[in-house]
Amino acid sequence: QALTTIDARSPVPKYFQLREILLDLIENELTVDAPVPSERELAARYGLSRMTARQAVEHLVSEGRLYRVQGKGTFVARPKIDMPLRLTSFTEDMRARGLTPGSRDLGRHEIEATVALGRELSVEAGSPVYVIERLRTADGVPMALERSHIPAHLAPDLLTESLVERSLYDLLASYGLVLDRGEQVIEAGIADSNDAGLLGLAPGSAVLLLQRHCWAGSVAVEYAVSTYRADRYQLRASLDIAS
Ligand code: GLP
Structure with a gap:
């Protein structure tokens, strides 16, 4: 009542x-x-x-x-999107909410892994790694910035594929990379002026900083660094009793 x-x-x-x-x-x-x-x-x-x-x-x-x-x-205010802490893709998450996922390509390149990046992806320093930067949108509204790092040898033609209307995880699956385990770290952060501009926020707005590692079997496939709008997202986890 x-x-x-x-x-x-x-x-x-x-x-x-x-x-x-x-x-x-x-x-x-x-x-x-x-x-x-x-x-x-x-x-x-x-x-x-x-x-x-x-x-x-x-x-x-x-x-x-x-x-x-x-x-x-x-x-x-518009209700926040309730994001389950599971190994799902942005595309799946948005569709599950009846929203149309989209991406703006902010750049993709091949780089040589630094020692630190090599450690994140279990590859040698100097190995080729693809970097894919996207602005993710829901019904055309900017929601998140995502920078994915993927060892180049796992998906050789990845950079030639358009990801504007396509899910990265679907594309990885077409290379036989079916993600089955992930780990995610979430921190509070403040949008700098560049990120704020892309996300349509005032500089200094609160954001959620996510780092995700995911694997297909024992192969490290993606290390992603993302910035999500804190005014549009809340995170939800189901809590099990520690065994
Ligand atoms: C989530 C993850 C990213 C991942 C993305 C894939 O947003 N935080 O690490 O790259 O999903 O999404 P999609 O398959 O829609 O491209």
């Missing part, structure tokens, strides 16, 4: 009660980009101080549920 009033005797902080009321409004009554009542209106409506109303709104802004526009007010 949704809360509709603030319970002054509840041990739950008032701002948190107001947050729940607003969440219910966001999820059930308002549409994306709809305005939410001003802090002054919220304070009056629920018998709270302006400061408490602001605290609730600020909480929802920092959670990415609301966004502010200077001089205009506060609005309902």
Whole structure:
């Protein structure tokens, strides 16, 4: 049952009660980009101080549920994409959500592995490695920057294939490289001006930094470094009891 009033005797902080009321409004009554009542209106409506109303709104802004526009007010944000922490491709993830995946080619080259890159991909330093840089989009909206590194000998013609409408993982499968294990590290980060420009964010916006290693059997196939928009993604993992 949704809360509709603030319970002054509840041990739950008032701002948190107001947050729940607003969440219910966001999820059930308002549409994306709809305005939410001003802090002054919220304070009056629920018998709270302006400061408490602001605290609730600020909480929802920092959670990415609301966004502010200077001089205009506060609005309902687009729900984030819930990204399962599994070995899936961007293409699969977007399709599973009814979105159309796309890519913009930001460059592909062959490089010689440095010692560090060689270690990531279990190849000797100096071995040829393909680097594929893409801006990933969902329904045409920039979502992530991805730089994939793949040992060249595993997929010799990879750089001649177009990846604009094609999944890299599908293409790798056509070389017999069926990925069956991965490892991913996720960190919080800040978009620099270049990344922010490509992702359509203000410089200094929060991003998620992902590093993924994946294997086909015992062969290291991809080492990817990605920057995902933190305003558009949340990560979901199912937690098993440690054995
Ligand atoms: C995810 C991973 C990347 C991988 C990509 C492949 O986004 N983070 O490491 O390169 O999927 O996606 P697709 O097969 O759609 O090109």
